[in-house]
Amino acid sequence: MEHIFPRNLTAPTPKGIPFPEYYPYVMDYKFPVIMTSLYIIMVSLLNPKSNAVSRIVAKQKGIKITNTKSNPLMTAFIFLHNLTLCAFSIITFINMGSAFVMNFKNHSDSFTDAYCDRDSSLWNNALGYWGYFFYLSKVYEIVDTMIILFKGRRSSFLQTYHHAGAIITMWSGINSKAPPIWIFVVFNSFIHSIMYAYYAATCIGLSPPGKQYLTTLQITQFLIGTPLAISYLFVNDCLRTDMAVYATYINVAYLLPLTALFINFAKNTYGRKKKIPKTVKKID
Secondary structure, three states, X not given: OOOOOOHHHOOOOOXXXXXXXXXXXXXXXXXXXXXXXXXXXXXXXXXXXXXXXXXXXXXXXXXXXXXXXXXXXXXXXXXXXXXXXXXXXXXXXXXXXXXXXXXXXXXXXXXXXXXXXXXXXHHXXXXXXXXXXXXXXHHHOHHHHHHHHHOOOOOOHHHHHHHHHXXXXXXXXXXXXXXXXXXXXXXXXXXXXXXXXXXXXHOOOOOOOOHHHXXXXXXXXXXXXXXHHHHOOOOOOOOOOHHHHHHHHHHHHHHHHHHHHHHHHHHHHHXXXXXXXXXXXXXX
16 A cells, blocks of 8 residues: 555645645545544444335335434534535535636647646646545545434445545545546536535425436436546546556546446436335435
């Protein structure tokens, strides 16, 4: 591990980040490994045996289920949690999206120079800064699962794989300064802007329509983003370090099964056999 990810080849500390003295610690490979390990252990120990599917079947059979409601303080916390992540995602998307467009305007004479960020202008102007915070947000999003477990609901394998993998893949992309990591930051911040707004609304009793379209958007980002990430492996001199190549392979290897898991989730939840009350399972 030390050989693959030597410290002297990690990306430089982005300019302007608060508490830059902590950057080397959270970008050390031990940090994401420890966080994902603790997360998986937490889910394994606290996950209840019942799941959303059994709850749906019980409703179909007329079996009464006792639901525990969140107290006002818990509801307020969940609302602020979702609202904060929504606002952060919007800010990240606006800054990264505008920087990405500007990068192509500034490199109008060479598409590949802009696409591969060969002069590191996208990294220096936005990706290094916002990508770092987006990586940290993936660690914080473990709270999503903690909320589910606190409510006595079961966290699915998709949920666990998604959150744990997001930490590792974002770390690998930012740590190696891999150009394709912009795909993760831009696409996912856009989806999360909508998703966390939806969950903020539902936790205070609102019922906005179109939850199934959130899953469709999530699947769409994978179907578009994965080929884009793969394309970087075939453009000459696009990934100029072995670490960037490794990071790209890690992201692609994560996205392929994730896409299949989301498609399976969509089929099971919104398929023809699911003309029943909406599932309460939260996947992000």
